[in-house]
Amino acid sequence: MPASGKSAPAVSSYDWRASALGDPAGWPQPLRLAADLMFNLPLPMLLAWGRQPVVLCNEAYGALAGPGFSRVPGGTVPAVLPPPFSVADEALAAAWRGEATRVPAAQVNFGGGASAFDLHFTPLHSDGGIGGVLCALAPTQEAQAGAGQEPGTLSILVVEDNLDSQYLVCEMLKAFGYEADGVAHPDDALAHLSARHYHVLFTDVSLPGMSGVDLAREALQRYPHLKVIFASGYGDMLLRHLDFPYQSLQKPYELDQLQDALGQVSEALRAGA
Template identity: 45%
Template structure:
């Protein structure tokens, strides 16, 4: 039997890109780009202080933008969502540590409009000539909802967030993690829902128009003393640590792993009775 013929991809015209002639690249960049271009998995590399983006055809197909032509190699007018979705997400990679996030909801272009899709993101630092972090490689894969253990049920959460984009993102993330979610934009909308339906968790922004998140939680606690309270705040727990009732806080911007960890704590308490 004859061996299948090897397929050699065309060599990109690197001197015509912002990366310049590949002869001047560090060995780590050459290796990373070779792996990226020959991988069937969607991959996107951000390189240098200019944030030059290099990507493979799998990433271009996933992102769906008609203007994307692999391998890229230019500074984009707008950062790709894989690097822009959370300002704190890349901090570990910039410090030289690999990091991953599961079930991140990113906007992708589909059939002429934007759709949100849950993805798993894996970030790997790529060293430069001097051993520092010269770039960050992101591999993207379609997310699978996190499996809940056999003895557990999804948490029922009411999300209160006045920013529509943030509200959509957190709700899609919570659903990807396997939970049941309702959402409203204000405390005034939340109180009737809390009276009509049973929730395990009230997840509210601290700063809301009208009734504040703290006052909403106080009133909700009177209605349902068993309700777990989770705050999101740009000030961490500074505004909530001295409250007269138990609660937990996430500091904005928080990542998926932080959210999942605190929900696991809450779930253990709720299911433990």
């Protein structure tokens, strides 16, 4: 398991008393989860919550936007929408309708000239509707290739019965250039594995009907090429005597830990090739 460093930024890192959102203890669970992911990710990100939205941003976005956009999260959207929203208004509207969208190579101008980003808009479901929209500014696929990265080289099956967590993890993996599908039940995971080729099985240990450990064991019997990464709220207590190789992340894990684990998988696949 990759070693963790200092605590990552999270909702609890900020004083929200002066914001329109108030005490995070009263936030809807999708907002709290999305905000924690946003603050913990290195990608510049915005989160709009509510139909007359409050906008949150992480430090990476604040560094891009400069002094014209506060780096302190939580504030009403100004009369002029933030640049990623204004240049992709159709994609933003689609996200408010519940459609996850990607705008490739959007030219976003923060006042010092335009830069190209792939914009990923993720609707946040809440109380039977769309409570907000998460927007990630990712390097374009052309820029990733020029930097020596290989977008799409890993295909990942995420098995997580918390649907909000599953959805957001998959969207973040896609924003980083991976291919990701999510399922909630081990039976669905086995069906997906039989239908297409995956490099990585990223599964919670505690699942309905079958443990993640038993799922991984059965999957490896059928598809021995798979690399297994577990997410566990119980530490390595249930994983100590397994007879197959794996990596594990302690819940709540940080996204950079998952990135490190996937980086190790990529290196192993390149070495094997």
